[in-house]
Amino acid sequence: MVFDWEMPGMDGVExxxxxxxxxxDRPAYVILLTGRSSKDDVVAGLDAGANDYLGKPFDPDELRARVQVGRRFVELYDELLETQRALEVQARTDALTQMMNRRAxxxxxxxxxxxxxxGESALCIAILDIDHFKQVNDEHGHVTGDAVLCEVARRSEAGVRPGDVVGRFGGEEFLVLMPGASADEARAVLExxxxRIEATPIEYDNHPVHVTASLGGTSAIPGEAEDxxxxxADEALYRAKALGRNRVEMAA
Incomplete structure (x- = not known):
């Protein structure tokens, strides 16, 4: 943007x-034109937010060159912003499953x-663990194991309600968040x-792999800590494992 210091109604500095x-997110690049040449005026213009300052009378070629500099500045700023956004997404995303990572x-x-x-809305959470996942890796290899993780992630996200959240919690565990769900509603979602996970084998490289999952859920108590x-939820998951796996257990 090019503004003259002296303009009717509102001057360029204002x-x-x-x-x-x-x-x-995308600040303008501003060139201020003025016949004022004192150091104080230059400082006032730059302090007001101008990126560049050109005295009058000015050479049109010089103005064009400065506009080109401004255009390159804006292009580089856009690239930086795009990189920053990509890094922010990457920091929240599990590299394998492309769902929320543990931190997110x-x-x-x-x-x-x-x-x-x-008096606020209810909240239920659950930890999902793929049963005998080490055996999957041992028998079929880690590449197949990765494919199983991705498919379990997909089926889990497909099985929850709109507004629910599933993220990779670590290893073969996933964390499910169900805002507004009662314990009975959460159990139905988790079932x-x-x-979905046990319904059909997961196919990878012509090798069908049948997996199941155990889930431990609980309702949030107002005022309690995250831990x-x-x-x-972890205790409920442990109980689901102890009772034979491939089941949902809710904490009392």
Whole structure:
């Protein structure tokens, strides 16, 4: 953008200040034209938010060159912004399954629990663990094991309600968040996920692999810490394993 210092209604310096006061992911590149040449005026213009300063009378070729510099600046800024956004997504995404990673899903849990005060909506969570996953890796190899993880992730996400969240918790475990769900509603959702996982073998490289999953769920208690609800879900998962696997257990 090119502004003249002297403009009717609002001068170029005031326009710069207003532009910089707006919060934008893509700030404008501003060249300020003026017949003023004192150091104080130059400083005032730059302090107001101008990126460049050109005295009048100006050479049109010089102005074009400075506009080109501004265009390159904006292009580089856009590239930097794009890279930053990609890195932010990467930091929240599990590289294998392309779902939320542990850090992201725990951050989401903290957000949900922050609104779980007295009188607020219910929240249920569950930890899902693929049964005998080590055996899958030992018998079929880690490449097949990775394919199993990806398919279990897909089936889990397909089995939950709109608004529910599934993230990879670590290894062969996934964390399921069900905002607004009662314990009975959560059990029904988790049973649906469990059935989806066991329903058909997972095919990879012409090798069908039949897997099941155990799930331990619990309801959030208003005011409790993140670790407390995770411990209860883990205890329910342990009980599901102890009772024969391929089942859903809810903490009391």
């Amino acid at each position: 326009v710069c200040r207003n532009l910089r006061a707006r919060h934008s 899903v725990l951050a989401r849990l903290r957000e949900e629990m922050g609104g779980n005060g007295a 649906g996920v469990r059935r 407390e609800i995770l411990v209860r």
